[in-house]
Amino acid sequence: MNSLRLLLASIGVVLFQWAFLQGLPLSQYGNPYIYIWVLMLLPQPMSRQRQFLIAFLLGSIMDSFEQSGGAHSLACLMLILAKPSLENALLGFRKPEEDEGLASLPLGAFLTTAGILVVLHHLFLFIMENYGLQHLDTVLIRTLVSSLITLLLLVILHGLTARRYAKK
Amino acid sequence: MRQLILFLSKYRNTLLLIVLIGLSLFRHTKKNPVAEHRINSMGFGTIAGIQNSLNSWKGYWALKSVNEELARENAALRASIYGGNKPAFQTNEAYDYIPAQVIEYSYNKRNNYMLLNVGSFEGIKPGMGVISAQGWIGTVVETSKNFSSIIPLLHSKGSIGARIPGKGLGELYWEGSDYRSAELFDVQREHPPMSGDTVYSFTRASVAPPVVAGLVESATQNPEDLTWIAKVNLSHDFANMTWVYVCRLHQQESLDSLNHPTL
Numbered sequence: 001m002n003s004l005r006l007l008l009a010s011i012g013v014v015l016f017q018w019a020f021l022q023g024l025p026l027s028q029y030g031n032p033y034i035y036i037w038v039l040m041l042l043p044q045p046m047s048r049q050r051q052f053l054i055a056f057l058l059g060s061i062m063d064s065f066e067q068s069g070g071a072h073s074l075a076c077l078m079l080i081l082a083k084p085s086l087e088n089a090l091l092g093f094r095k096p097e098e099d100e101g102l103a104s105l106p107l108g109a110f111l112t113t114a115g116i117l118v119v120l121h122h123l124f125l126f127i128m129e130n131y132g133l134q135h136l137d138t139v140l141i142r143t144l145v146s147s148l149i150t151l152l153l154l155v156i157l158h159g160l161t162a163r164r165y166a167k168k
Numbered sequence: 169m170r171q172l173i174l175f176l177s178k179y180r181n182t183l184l185l186i187v188l189i190g191l192s193l194f195r196h197t198k199k200n201p202v203a204e205h206r207i208n209s210m211g212f213g214t215i216a217g218i219q220n221s222l223n224s225w226k227g228y229w230a231l232k233s234v235n236e237e238l239a240r241e242n243a244a245l246r247a248s249i250y251g252g253n254k255p256a257f258q259t260n261e262a263y264d265y266i267p268a269q270v271i272e273y274s275y276n277k278r279n280n281y282m283l284l285n286v287g288s289f290e291g292i293k294p295g296m297g298v299i300s301a302q303g304w305i306g307t308v309v310e311t312s313k314n315f316s317s318i319i320p321l322l323h324s325k326g327s328i329g330a331r332i333p334g335k336g337l338g339e340l341y342w343e344g345s346d347y348r349s350a351e352l353f354d355v356q357r358e359h360p361p362m363s364g365d366t367v368y369s370f371t372r373a374s375v376a377p378p379v380v381a382g383l384v385e386s387a388t389q390n391p392e393d394l395t396w397i398a399k400v401n402l403s404h405d406f407a408n409m410t411w412v413y414v415c416r417l418h419q420q421e422s423l424d425s426l427n428h429p430t431l
Contacts, residue, residue, distance in 0.1 A: 028347075056191070059192070077188055
């Protein structure tokens with residue numbers, strides 16, 4: 001995945017997030033955050049510094065939009081931090097030249113890996129937004145509902161784009 | 169020196185991660201309504217502009233409820249003209265009410281936010297109060313040329329003074345879970361709040377006139393100092409916000425000159 005494609009994907013996803021997903025009528029119980037799809041596209045052989053920087057920038061943009069301080073940047077950094085070890089544990093060894101992030105995976109493997117990452121990101125995000133663990137029930141309900149909707153949207157996105165990114 | 173360079177190059181990933189986490193945490197702790205730090209208000213006008221263009225289509229969802237609210241407000245105003253009743257939305261001649269459209273808002277976080285499509289060009293200044301036909305919303309904290317940012321009551325620093333007529337003052341504070349209710353602290357022990365009492369906002373004159381903030385649902389007594397804590401059902405629906413009013417005091421200049429006399 002070259003960097004131009006990545007840039008276009010991130011702009012598209014952030015715009016889509018803000019035009020259609022933010023503040024939906026159901027957002028009382030949770031809000032999907034589909035922008036983390038960009039982080040899932042990052043291939044594992046990409047240098048860690050670049051991955052951290054991309055996560056931080058993407059999170060900062062979301063923070064500026066949502067006025068959430070640094071909650072999104074922190075959650076994105078956590079996601080990127082956990083991603084390689086999770087991928088290694090769940091998917092095993094992959095040839096570096098075939099590794100195109102989660103985009104080249106079959107649906108089942110994508111679902112489990114992305115599911116864990118999404119729940120991790122959302123849980124961290126909502127705890128940071130909540131400034132601690134008071135009202136833990138609300139945080140957990142929001143995490144559950146948001147994760148489910150995000151995951152559904154991610155699976156749709158994966159279905160739409162996976163063939164294009166599959167190996168030739 | 170060589171050791172230092174070796175150390176830096178060996179741990180560069182971890183160090184970068186620590187720096188980025190530090191930056192995010194710094195930004196997170198400085199997330200403050202009074203714009204404690206420039207880092208959180210950089211590019212605020214641009215961002216509000218982008219959101220305005222992305223969100224404009226969402227307004228169509230609310231047309232029905234906006235019409236209903238307008239009709240109800242008109243009815244109340246009409247009743248106050250002909251019948252002499254005090255309307256729920258108090259008219260006070262010392263104030264201008266600047267109508268503003270809500271571009272973006274949240275209501276399900278610990279610290280919520282709101283953006284309005286009016287700014288310093290329309291004469292909005294930080295510190296002005298924001299109300300709706302149903303009641304109190306919040307205060308303006310920051311303005312750009314065309315947009316302004318509000319701290320609503322649903323914010324850890326959005327608490328206001330509030331008053332139950334005949335029963336004294338208290339502090340209306342949102343404790344962070346349900347957007348439909350808040351708590352009124354420090355009501356004197358001689359005057360227990362009753363279920364159904366109206367709670368009015370009590371802010372400085374330069375902020376807003378007293379408006380309805382909510383109705384008391386129940387009250388408990390604080391065992392330590394015997395003051396009353398009332399649970400208040402907020403009259404404004406924070407989950408559905410479309411149009412609001414920003415209050416501007418007419419004689420702001422003369423009030424300022426009294427506050428800061430020229431020596």
